[in-house]
Amino acid sequence: MHAWPASEVPALPGKGRDLQIHDTATQGTITPAPGPVARIYVCGITPYDATHIGHAATYNAFDLVQRVWLDTKRQVHYVQNVTDVDDPLLERALRDNLDWTELAERETALFREDMTALRMLPPQQYIGAVEAIPGIVPLVERLRDAGAAYELDGDIYFSVESDANFGKVSNLDAEAMRLLSAERGGDPERPGKKNPLDPMLWMAARPGEPSWEGASLGRGRPGWHIECVAIALDHLGMGFDIQGGGSDLAFPHHEMGASHAQVLTGEFPMAKAYVHAGMVALHGEKMSKSKGNLVFVSALRRAGVDPAAIRLALLSHHYRADWEWTDEVLEQAVARLERWRAAVSRPDGLPADALVEEVREALANDLDAPAALAAVDRWVDAQNASDGDDESAPGLVSRTVDALLGVAL
Template identity: 60%
Template structure:
């Protein structure tokens, strides 16, 4: 599956510091320095039936900062993202609106591509759909079956969470919490015939009216969790650097992905660091299709809102925080961008080197974009001054600030 066109990232006059991230599994701020020649990053992608709302955008912008911080620290990056282009929510949505599910998936995926390109998100090197990953999924299920981790309930195949001794280490949740979240997030804890209520489906046998593909286990389609596990193992290998996604994926999705892989790769964790973005609310509740409180990037763009103002609005919030969108934020961001551009247009300005150091240090410290953007705000204020006149102490300041805002924050001025 194709991704989207990559933005140009300018070179910086200095190398950024090593990155540290908050790791969900340990609860600590840990080094996220790439373990090999390139940083290996997997971020779970969309199920394409409601793209792209601001909750999606905030997550992908957060991990775009990591991609950029690694590059600015001198590392190559191998970034992988999936598209769950066949799954229950997509099929249910297609049925409800009387649209072919493949048409709906392609339409929403294309909209997502356009939004990511407009927001200047660096695209993944490998952008893989669930449908095209089916051979990888089948191969992984066969390996798990050989390891004794798979069993059948009617036409469905289940993964046994007991097969991974480290099950639960990623989320740190107790069993009662797991059971609650599993039921709320697509699991089937009450299904008769399962060995453990937390066991998850890896191959869903064919149902009338649903798409299916042939396999050695009978016709059907992949489970959600094994899709990402198979793609990550294929394109990043075991023990890759960072598994990213929204905080609603901590359990069951990332826990199950880790378990699937760790049964087969006993000597390495699925990922070295698990990093999770916060949830974005609107009108008092988390944005979701069921609540009807989604704010779409495309709707803002179609209202002639500069995509860079959307990006700046999102970067004003730390990527790991839960927060609530207010419509006024994007208009504040438009005003801020106008000031940034006015300061850049002066050419000379306040000294730039300390600002570059502060921006890069902030982003290396758990992707602290609010601290980084505040540093740019201070430079703009110092450059424009209270009377609107530039401080001409650094004749190359504007060019330097222009580059760091683009390379580190992804904002084109």
């Protein structure tokens, strides 16, 4: 599966600062120490309703991570998956009388278009669950043969008790895990499981649903968590720098994936940091496919909204914060974009070297994009109120905003 084209990232003078970021597992701020190549895995979409603002906010956060690392003169190895077969996708295809593969391909293509328009840097590997199946099957077999998985009516489950470090990603108690498991795709009430929290690794073929040959596992399809584990281990290996996604993925998805990988490899942890973006609401409720209260990037673009304004609306909220999308949020972003573009359109202006460092400092501090925007606002306000004579300043501001915030002026 191919990703989307990369926009050019302008080079800035000097060198950026090392990223400090909040780690869900340790519940504190850490400074990852990647080598010359920083490694990041971000969980991708299940392509049946793409791309809503909640998606865009999450991928914007991890795009900032890449930009901060690139500014430190590192390379970035970024991997993202697409869960192009799963129950929600099959249910939506059935509801809309569509072939599930056509639905997945259509929504994935739309996602690529939106990511391109928003200037999100693409992953080096963009891998679908279906194409990953040949690598998933041996991992499930290894877990089963090691006694870390068991069969129940043809399905294969992972035993969470096989990992001594289970629970160290989300830091939740058993009851909270059980409630979230039921809410987020698990089946804690299924009779016969060794532990209610045990997640499915391989689902035996069901009538009328797609399935694949799974060698000794029989025909079926992979569970959600093992999909990301297989892709991450194949392309990044253990101990990669950041595992990212929305805050709703901390449990069960990232917790279960970490346990799968740790049992498979005997190493801990799977990722050096688990980083999670907040949720976006609409009309007082979390924006979600199940509720249908979605604002789509593609619909905004069709309505004539500049993608740069959409991105500024996302950047106006800290990535870890839960926030609400409103017309006012977008209107403020449109007005900000107009002010910034007007300021950098002048042939000269106030010196901007200090601004570059302010933006770098803000983003290195747990991706504080609102502080970065405020710094640019101050330069713009001063630029509009003065007669600066630095001919290089407007261009430097434009390059800084593009390189570090992904906004083209």
